[in-house]
Amino acid sequence: xxxxxxxxxxxxxxxxxxxxxxxxxxxxxxxxxxxxxxxxxxxxxxxxxxxxxxxxxxxxxxxxxxxxxxxxxxxxxxxxxxxxxxxxxxxxxxxxxxxxxxxxxxxxxxxxxxxxxxxxxxxxxxxxxxxxxxxxxxxxxxxxxxxxxxxxxxxxxxxxxxxxxxxxxxxxxxxxxxxxxxxxxxxxxxxxxxxxxxxxxxxxxxxxxxxxxxxxxxxxxxxxxxxxxxxxxxxxxxxxxxxxxxxxxxxxxxxxxxxxxxxxxxxxxxxxxxxxxxxxxxxxxxx
Ligand code: SF4
Numbered sequence: 597x598x599x600x601x602x603x604x605x606x607x608x609x610x611x612x613x614x615x616x617x618x619x620x621x622x623x624x625x626x627x628x629x630x631x632x633x634x635x636x637x638x639x640x641x642x643x644x645x646x647x648x649x650x651x652x653x654x655x656x657x658x659x660x661x662x663x664x665x666x667x668x669x670x671x672x673x674x675x676x677x678x679x680x681x682x683x684x685x686x687x688x689x690x691x692x693x694x695x696x697x698x699x700x701x702x703x704x705x706x707x708x709x710x711x712x713x714x715x716x717x718x719x720x721x722x723x724x725x726x727x728x729x730x731x732x733x734x735x736x737x738x739x740x741x742x743x744x745x746x747x748x749x750x751x752x753x754x755x756x757x758x759x760x761x762x763x764x765x766x767x768x769x770x771x772x773x774x775x776x777x778x779x780x781x782x783x784x785x786x787x788x789x790x791x792x793x794x795x796x797x798x799x800x801x802x803x804x805x806x807x808x809x810x811x812x813x814x815x816x817x818x819x820x821x822x823x824x825x826x827x828x829x830x831x832x833x834x835x836x837x838x839x840x841x842x843x844x845x846x847x848x849x850x851x852x853x854x855x856x857x858x859x860x861x862x863x864x865x866x867x868x869x870x871x872x873x874x875x876x877x878x879x880x881x882x883x
Contacts, residue, residue: 631697632874633686633800642763642801642808646684646736652700653682654737661740662703664695664731666714672757674724676715678706679731684763686800687788688875689833691865692732699732708743712751728757735764738771745778759784762809765816772815775823783823785812786860789834790842798833800875813849826858832881833862 630640653662662681669677681695681703695702715727748756762785765772789795792803816823829839846853864882872879
């Protein structure tokens with residue numbers, strides 16, 4: 597992408613740049629922006645990637661954030677779902693559409709009011725009273741999320757599921773602990789690995805960042821927030837020894853986390869297969 601094309605994509609996505617040096621910095625960031633993870637990809641810092649992605653999907657002026665769609669999904673017995681753009685991880689088993697790799701090109705901005713209205717509009721005529729932000733990483737735009745959740749509390753929705761990889765709740769204790777303020781919010785923290793090697797191999801991020809999601813769990817425990825833990829323990833991706841370590845790390849924090857652990861399996865969606873193959877994984881066992 598040329599600098600001019602990039603400036604245009606910022607403009608068309610609602611992001612205005614008035615400072616040329618800021619534009620050039622953003623351009624350099626986007627040039628090194630991780631897209632598909634391959635065996636030769638350089639590890640990235642997920643908190644830095646979160647910041648680079650925020651510049652494309654979080655609009656400060658009106659606390660808007662980018663989504664690709666709002667619809668009713670069949671999971672959880674039917675739930676109003678806002679499909680968020682942008683994630684600070686690059687899991688090789690990810691099923692999200694290519695807005696994960698190209699957040700500057702995909703989605704449209706919704707203010708907090710517009711988002712809650714859109715969620716309500718897709719269920720208004722039905723019996724569904726559950727909502728969630730899914731897709732990529734719901735916590736990416738802090739101001740947006742902290743403006744959406746009070747609106748959900750005031751709405752006729754009875755519960756709100758917040759599905760997160762825990763990176764930003766791990767890096768920001770206050771952010772995680774604010775979840776306890778909301779009675780309707782239940783957080784689902786999804787772990788990708790338990791060792792630095794496993795984290796780097798399956799997310800492309802620096803291995804030492806493996807501790808961030810565990811820190812998120814600690815912060816949520818301290819705040820007494822409503823949450824449970826999920827983990828991608830599919831044996832085709834995670835060795836049995838690492839699964840045992842993951843369970844033991846959770847047990848050290850609170851045995852109830854193990855009792856309620858939701859273990860995930862990797863389904864061969866089209867995007868998932870593309871990412872697994874790019875990462876050099878033999879996908880035959882996934883069919
Ligand atoms: S699986 Fe979730 S955390 Fe991992 S890259 Fe996809 S959206 Fe992000």
